[in-house]
Amino acid sequence: MQQFVNVTLSGLTQGMIYSAFALALVLIWRSTRIVNFAQGSMAAATAFIALAIINAGASYWVALVVALIAGFVMGALVERIIIRPVEGGPELNAVIVTLGLFVAIQALIAIIAGSSFQSFPTPFGVRGFTIGDTTIALTPTSLYVIGSVLVVMALLVALFRFTRTGLAMRASAFGQEVARLLGVRVGRMLTLGWGLAAVVGSLSGLLIAGGGFVYPAYMDSLIVFGFVAAVLGGLDSPIGAIVGGLILGLALSYISGYVDRGSALVNVSALVILMVVLLVRPGGLFASSTARRA
Amino acid sequence: MGPLAQPPPHSGSQPFEERTPTARLEMTGISVAFGGVAALSDVSLAVEPGQVHGLIGPNGAGKTTLFNVACGLVRPNAGRITWRDQELRRLKPSQLSKLGISRTLQGVGLFAGLTVLENVMVGAHRHAKAGFFSALLALPTADKDDRLLRERATQALVELGAEGYAGRYPGSLPYPVQKRVALARALVADPELLLLDEPASGLAEDEMHELGELIRALSSRMSVLLVEHHMDLVMKVCDRITVLDSGKQIAAGTPAEVQADPAVTEAYLGDDVDVEADAAELAATDGGRAND
Numbered sequence: 118m119q120q121f122v123n124v125t126l127s128g129l130t131q132g133m134i135y136s137a138f139a140l141a142l143v144l145i146w147r148s149t150r151i152v153n154f155a156q157g158s159m160a161a162a163t164a165f166i167a168l169a170i171i172n173a174g175a176s177y178w179v180a181l182v183v184a185l186i187a188g189f190v191m192g193a194l195v196e197r198i199i200i201r202p203v204e205g206g207p208e209l210n211a212v213i214v215t216l217g218l219f220v221a222i223q224a225l226i227a228i229i230a231g232s233s234f235q236s237f238p239t240p241f242g243v244r245g246f247t248i249g250d251t252t253i254a255l256t257p258t259s260l261y262v263i264g265s266v267l268v269v270m271a272l273l274v275a276l277f278r279f280t281r282t283g284l285a286m287r288a289s290a291f292g293q294e295v296a297r298l299l300g301v302r303v304g305r306m307l308t309l310g311w312g313l314a315a316v317v318g319s320l321s322g323l324l325i326a327g328g329g330f331v332y333p334a335y336m337d338s339l340i341v342f343g344f345v346a347a348v349l350g351g352l353d354s355p356i357g358a359i360v361g362g363l364i365l366g367l368a369l370s371y372i373s374g375y376v377d378r379g380s381a382l383v384n385v386s387a388l389v390i391l392m393v394v395l396l397v398r399p400g401g402l403f404a405s406s407t408a409r410r411a
Numbered sequence: 412m413g414p415l416a417q418p419p420p421h422s423g424s425q426p427f428e429e430r431t432p433t434a435r436l437e438m439t440g441i442s443v444a445f446g447g448v449a450a451l452s453d454v455s456l457a458v459e460p461g462q463v464h465g466l467i468g469p470n471g472a473g474k475t476t477l478f479n480v481a482c483g484l485v486r487p488n489a490g491r492i493t494w495r496d497q498e499l500r501r502l503k504p505s506q507l508s509k510l511g512i513s514r515t516l517q518g519v520g521l522f523a524g525l526t527v528l529e530n531v532m533v534g535a536h537r538h539a540k541a542g543f544f545s546a547l548l549a550l551p552t553a554d555k556d557d558r559l560l561r562e563r564a565t566q567a568l569v570e571l572g573a574e575g576y577a578g579r580y581p582g583s584l585p586y587p588v589q590k591r592v593a594l595a596r597a598l599v600a601d602p603e604l605l606l607l608d609e610p611a612s613g614l615a616e617d618e619m620h621e622l623g624e625l626i627r628a629l630s631s632r633m634s635v636l637l638v639e640h641h642m643d644l645v646m647k648v649c650d651r652i653t654v655l656d657s658g659k660q661i662a663a664g665t666p667a668e669v670q671a672d673p674a675v676t677e678a679y680l681g682d683d684v685d686v687e688a689d690a691a692e693l694a695a696t697d698g699g700r701a702n703d
Contacts, residue, residue, distance in 0.1 A: 279557065284532055284533060285536060287522070288529075288530075288533040291525060294504075298505075299534050299596070299600075300507065301533065302505065
């Protein structure tokens, strides 16, 4: 029983991070029909910015805020300068561009920050809470992870549901030409969408780094998990991305917790889940309509 | 929130003040060629303030192309567009709403993932005052703004009798209701010129009659440019009509003058059959889309 609780709790915590990363992918997919493979290295770049600030003596929170702002700026600039010229063109062009960006940013991080492992701090403890005399796998850090992802999601929901800008962003996502005819500055909305997505991606990058190590490619497995979670949720649905992330987090946690030598199977399992979903429900678990053409 | 923060009583609740239309759209010598094929050659028309101007012609006559020129989707190779006494150079679709021009689309073009009310709210976008960042941060000014936007959109739905569908998604509604919502979305911006692209397609007889009355009523506060295949509707609601055939203007005038013009009947059918029968035939086909 105790093991089940622990495995579930750590699965939920990991799942929250996958959800955030998947959400970043979905936000961009919805508005520009591009899978942003560079999301991971963009997030890694902001984590290194945060680390530089922390090493310079500032607090974690200052570093967090600066990193998220840097993420927003980076996302917006990438859309405006690099993605805009290939938007609306053949889909493969955009894919190649984001893949190229993924490699380029990762290489740039290695050049500037070096490729050695560096430890990344966490503002809260990593010792589990104790109930009676048993220690459970719920740590102050995991509460912080879950809490911060929930706060960011709530803010996004509020933005999309209750503000004029959010309305314009949704309109742009559903019909760019029509939105333009109605006076919506579609280009601006796309830039904003990429910026916000990069903030969410960057948050997931900082959270997964917390209490562990960062190196230029430390986001690679999160990219895979986030992508699987997004596809699981239908790639088009923010709610789907969140649920997909949680399902994946739990599934991988159970596999590594219960299967003999399961931790070695985690990466493979994620890909198996991806394949099964694509074979059985190509539109994802939350596809509202028929799967759209990629 | 103190009483001073309340909106003035008329700004939100009565978005559609009566006003005498004064703006005039003039298109002169418009020519468009697609890859060497002339879609329009030297077409001119003027939509006078407060008039309903019909644009008719057989399939492939260039009606939709001219429409797209008027809203910046197609840039003419020659000719000028004048609106409110100013020439519109390099007109872009995104500037339309600021210029006081709204257009509806063939079909409906509603945003599938937005509710009916939200669809209409997007149309009122240009009336919102809150800046980009106050809207993003949901500051109180933006909040008030959002409420006004919502009221305005609701008002537009009420005017078209579609307020009962405010919370529904467009895909779940019958086609005529969707068309009314699309019209509400065009009207909510309170335009001075309304471009209607086949508003009657897919409507039943009585709905078309209602639409005709609505268009007439609208002309008290805006000008209307109408592309339509249903001749009885066109003849009933238009003040003036321009007839295109193969990209050229073959007739222009009042409905009576156009109906009496032998060039018009000839263009439609090649011999002198009356326009009513022709209208029926055209309604049966899916006309005018050759230029899309």
